[in-house]
């Protein structure tokens with residue numbers, strides 16, 4: 579079975595076109611075959627990512643997929659089973675320049691994409707998994723947490739050069755970042771442009787590397803973030819935190835951080851979307867006689883008048899006593915209470931006698947279901 583396309587790209591079903599595009603770019607970067615030569619798994623992942631994007635970036639196909647799942651989209655509809663990248667990376671039908679993706683990795687020295695060498699590139703998006711208590715998810719919460727990410731080295735401000743020194747122009751490529759090289763191909767000798775091997779395409783070399791980041795300009799950095807989480811989030815929801823991803827290259831903006839939630843279960847309440855439910859045990863006498871009881875909701879206890887003759891498994895629905903809608907907190911789900919009959923155990927002899935006395939007073943009139951049931955049996959076996 580093919581994996582869910584949203585899952586492949588790591589976005590929620592409600593992700594915007596932009597979010598889908600961003601997620602695709604970050605996934606495509608991660609699994610690009612040129613970064614994993616000979617790695618069959620990465621290649622398969624890359625195909626999967628391309629396939630998911632070809633569907634989710636096409637409004638028509640996306641709508642079909644949303645309605646019917648994989649059955650709704652022709653598996654060959656995206657250019658022959660994931661072949662979209664086989665014949666030249668820039669030539670896919672997708673609205674994304676794969677040259678961009680290369681740029682952020684190879685500093686533009688790659689193939690024909692060098693025209694963008696100095697263009698600013700947005701940094702990678704990151705994902706953070708966060709567990710929330712049931713009530714935190716229901717009502718929203720402000721959370722402070724720590725992330726570890728690649729960030730610009732504060733010591734050298736990202737230049738990679740020891741403070742007080744500056745990067746120098748690369749002597750091999752004289753700052754161009756690219757070198758021309760003669761290469762033997764199937765079609766004879768060709769001049770190809772490659773990333774400069776001395777400076778890896780940066781155009782500069784560092785004589786005295788920064789001691790903090792060893793010349794990389796970036797460092798694994800821990801950062802505390804405080805984020806306000808809206809009421810109503812559920813397991814699998816993604817909350818974007820803008821500009822808290824990894825730093826961009828060539829002056830590009832930071833990527834974004836996406837918080838993915840997992841909501842813990844609750845000892846009393848269950849949740850289904852914005853609706854909540856719980857079971858309330860009642861006694862035999864309460865069920866038979868009815869009367870005022872208290873039922874729990876996520877907002878506290880509510881008084882409820884149990885009707886006479888309540889049956890085990892009967893439910894009531896309390897409108898708008900469920901979880902606030904995350905896009906409109908004034909809209910709330912419903913709360914369903916299910917009554918569970920608890921039969922008393924450990925009766926004393928006296929209690930048993932009383933119950934027997936009481937039982938002898940009952941007639942078929944008091945047991946609608948039971949008398950119907952035995953009537954049916956009689957009809958079957960007569």
Ligand SMILES: [Zn+2]
Pocket residue numbers: 731732733734735736737738739788789790791792793794795796
């Ligand atoms: Zn540094």
Ligand SMILES: [Zn+2]
Pocket residue numbers: 748749750751752753754755756774775776777778779780781782
């Ligand atoms: Zn160079």
